[in-house]
Amino acid sequence: MKNSLETAAVLIETLPYMQDFYGKTVVIKYGGNAMINSELKNSVIQDITLLKYVGMRPIVVHGGGPEITSVLNKFGKKTEFISGLRVTDEETVSIAEMVLVGKINTEIVNLLNRHGSKAVGLSGKDANLILAKKHFAEVHENGRVSMVDIGFVGEVESINTNILNTLIDSGYIPVIAPIGVGKNGESYNINADYVAGEVAGALGAEKLIMLTDVEGIYRDYQDKTSFISSLSLEEAQQMIAQGSIGGGMIPKVETCIKALQGGTGKTHIIDGRQPHSILLEIFTSQGIGTQVVK
Numbered sequence: 001m002k003n004s005l006e007t008a009a010v011l012i013e014t015l016p017y018m019q020d021f022y023g024k025t026v027v028i029k030y031g032g033n034a035m036i037n038s039e040l041k042n043s044v045i046q047d048i049t050l051l052k053y054v055g056m057r058p059i060v061v062h063g064g065g066p067e068i069t070s071v072l073n074k075f076g077k078k079t080e081f082i083s084g085l086r087v088t089d090e091e092t093v094s095i096a097e098m099v100l101v102g103k104i105n106t107e108i109v110n111l112l113n114r115h116g117s118k119a120v121g122l123s124g125k126d127a128n129l130i131l132a133k134k135h136f137a138e139v140h141e142n143g144r145v146s147m148v149d150i151g152f153v154g155e156v157e158s159i160n161t162n163i164l165n166t167l168i169d170s171g172y173i174p175v176i177a178p179i180g181v182g183k184n185g186e187s188y189n190i191n192a193d194y195v196a197g198e199v200a201g202a203l204g205a206e207k208l209i210m211l212t213d214v215e216g217i218y219r220d221y222q223d224k225t226s227f228i229s230s231l232s233l234e235e236a237q238q239m240i241a242q243g244s245i246g247g248g249m250i251p252k253v254e255t256c257i258k259a260l261q262g263g264t265g266k267t268h269i270i271d272g273r274q275p276h277s278i279l280l281e282i283f284t285s286q287g288i289g290t291q292v293v294k
């Protein structure tokens with residue numbers, strides 16, 4: 001892991017090439033498992049603020065899965081995930097909305113603003129940012145695929161790019177909570193990875209960066225020497241089908257695949273536990289984490 005001074009050195013080396021980054025749209029998916037402590041949170045917030053200062057167009061899509069689970073526990077509700085997605089009944093979707101929109105979104109917006117950014121928080125309901133419909137989980141078992149009903153879990157039908165571009169063009173950083181709205185005004189709990197991918201695709205982002213709690217993708221998750229630094233779209237599809245990518249990594253990799261197919265330049269899964277991981281990914285020639293590319 002690099003310390004802050006080493007990270008600063010990386011940035012200074014990059015200075016002559018700063019104009020290459022000007023005006024580039026980058027979507028950052030900030031996962032709940034990477035929101036470990038206030039020091040790391042500040043490092044993520046500083047990185048995003050710096051991207052803005054050098055003329056990039058950052059957009060944040062956040063998760064908050066562990067926090068939702070902990071609040072559900074307090075209400076005596078158990079959590080079940082199928083293919084990386086939370087089984088969501090009516091009570092669960094309102095708790096998820098309360099945690100994601102009411103707590104985590106406002107926290108991130110507040111932190112960004114305290115660090116000198118102009119951040120605006122949005123859920124899928126603001127200006128109908130995320131129109132959604134019911135999603136069924138795809139379960140791979142013994143080479144067969146089945147579709148399972150997991151309740152109020154949504155998939156994105158459309159993203160209102162107009163509101164995002166209006167905010168970005170006025171100098172704001174949009175911070176998006178992954179709650180979608182259905183055509184009858186109902187709330188849908190959407191995995192934040194999928195929302196990040198859809199936003200990246202809709203805006204034609206240069207990069208999609210997903211912060212999580214592992215170094216990146218492993219060929220075999222039990223074997224930490226099997227780390228992969230670069231993966232093609234086809235290899236990624238194969239790994240999901242073979243079951244070597246599991247749990248919460250499935251929506252991430254599916255998102256990378258979809259974003260690449262939709263025109264996003266590059267996608268990255270990086271370790272949010274590493275201080276200044278966003279800067280290290282964007283401003284070093286080798287980057288960090290696993291990149292999934294066409």
Ligand SMILES: Nc1ncnc2c1ncn2[C@@H]1O[C@H](COP(=O)(O)OP(=O)(O)O)[C@@H](O)[C@H]1O
Pocket residue numbers: 031032033034063065211212213214216217218219220221244245246247248249250
């Ligand atoms: N092949 C794999 N490589 C890396 N991580 C994997 C793999 N298969 C499953 N995982 C799991 O995916 C997790 C990341 O997803 P998740 O916990 O949902 O993160 P986040 O909250 O950041 O979205 C890892 O902590 C790991 O347990």
Ligand SMILES: CC(=O)N[C@@H](CCC(=O)OP(=O)(O)O)C(=O)O
Pocket residue numbers: 030031032033062063064065066068084085086096153154178189190191192193248
């Ligand atoms: C349907 C579904 O699984 N929704 C997620 C939304 C939050 C999320 O994605 O948070 P992370 O990025 O921290 O995992 C959930 O309920 O946990």
